[in-house]
Amino acid sequence: MAGKTLYDKLWDSHVVKQRDDGSALIYIDRQLLHEVTSPQAFEGLRLAGRKPWRVDANLATPDHNVPTTERSAGVQGIEDPISRIQVQTLDENCEEFGIVEFKMLDKRQGIVHVIGPEQGATLPGMTIVCGDSHTSTHGAFAALAHGIGTSEVEHVLATQCLVQKKMKNLLIKVNGQLSRGVTAKDVILAIIGVIGTAGGTGYAMEFAGEAIESLSMEGRMTICNMAIEAGARAGLVAVDDKTIEYVKGRPYSPKEELWDKAVAAWRDLKSDSDAVFDKVVELNGADIEPQVTWGTSPEMVAGVNSSVPDPEKAEDATAKEGISRALKYMGLQAGAAITDIKLDRVFIGSCTNSRIEDLREAAAVVKGRKVAANVKQALVVPGSGLVKEQAEQEGLDKIFIEAGLEWREPGCSMCLAMNADKLGQGEHCASTSNRNFEGRQGFGGRTHLVSPAMAAAAAVFGHFVDVRELI
């Protein structure tokens, strides 16, 4: 019999009950909650007179709506009344149902996908869900983690389970080493460029190969974060020493004797050498250059030294139509050099790239330089209060501020512009977030997805540059 993939192992250890039609009841170890996708779930529980099955499996924090400017006034200080009600509703629901919440003024508050790993609430071998598609981030810890809808949030609250169908196995192997200045963000954008935004649909996507092994946990989280942008609900990376090192000593991590037992079990969280994948895609790490998206879908991406494509050369009518529409929305000409794209704003943040390593990379580029005159605003938004604190201890805040960037409070911010941080119509933004859909960062806004180092370089030059020339 063939060996098991990492996904097979995680699945098998969580089946509560197999159903006849191929679906199964899967046990959920951890649920993360935020203010946007949970209110209707709590309301559903209340209406049905149900209680959470296991209160302490849940952890909540507001992130999407919170202001990133000075906010000592707390929830009452949120200007937009609708945002305020949503954050308040989360506070009230968590209180009513006894769920632990890192509230707005708690320094542990932050983007759900940053705080889970930071607190050790994300552990290897777990099943983790959240009403947010970027839950795939946690797969970096060899946890089976994926986004769910609000009905499923309610289902998990009430039953600690989900009805699931097993996905297929996809292996993405990035061989060899990355060149200097090329980061995890460039790797995942390049992967999406190759397989497309639907390439992973129906699969659990495991990332392996030397280039992935060489990445830090932060880098692996960046990669898994965007598995969903490649269509895969879940991304995965096997456990190694780095995983265990990262998890050790976190507030909710196991301690002492339990720690040793856990580590022994976690060592097996990798695909067996004879495991069979339904599909394998291989890339060469050394071929990947810094990436920039030029269109309105993450698959519309190119190397920084190439140019915007020509719709006339598209493979079929739907693709041609898609490229034309994207170029029109983005205000770009076919054939224009990527490095000629001028930026109005820069956003460094989001659950893709707002961890300490991301901020260090960006700071290293802007250090001793100044934001270009044509850039109206460059925001740096740390992923959590603890990331912010650490960055300040390292003096990164000062580097950013001296270079003319704004140093903000943690939250989702301009990743989806649900708070006050947004793009104006027609503005181009170099963004370290994960989605460049029409209107994502503000009505009519034009997003270019890049790595933190590339965003920082764009801030300094006012247009895209190959960051490898600067370091």
Add this chain to the structure above:
Amino acid sequence: MKKFTQVTGVVAPIDRANVDTDMIIPKQFLKSIKRSGFGPNLFDELRYLDEGQPDADCSKRPINPDFVLNQPRYKGASIMLARRNFGCGSSREHAPWALDDYGFRAVIAPSFADIFFNNCFKNGLLPIVLDEKEVDKLFEETFAEEGYQLTVDLERKKVIKPDGTELSFEVDEFRQHCLLKGLDEIGVTLEDREAIAAYEARRKAEAPWMFLGVQS
């Protein structure tokens, strides 16, 4: 949940690939803490010429006459015809809520994004996967004939064209059952409460670190 047995209705064609959930319902409408009322803001950025605000009266906003849902011939549509990878992007269930609230009962496409596909079933909205060629043909026919209607028969798993031609589709038995009966999935799962408790007991013994729990 709303029951779904058979639906006959006008078809509205959304002729572009990779329609994402940000497009189906833009984020400013996600601030609501309710499940209903999203219909007027379905496809907001395509449907209106101004920027939508959550509390604005949509009947007074300038509409984009070119957008499908604003064309009189598609008025009252309950079946959406779409292109590949429909519903990609954010996991927001507000997308099926908005489609449902507008009056759609089924979406036909060559492929769907996983999370959106799942979310539809929880809301009495039926996502139907048909072969790309069949979808192409349906687009042609919809464009060609004003008032073009289809019937979806969930029990028999058929899409029935006006000329009587039937197209078969697949749907999981359990999901079909829940939709036909309008069952509450949580209630169904709780019938297995003993199995869940047994799993927990066994797992606690095997891997106790999984149950440390979150403390404040």
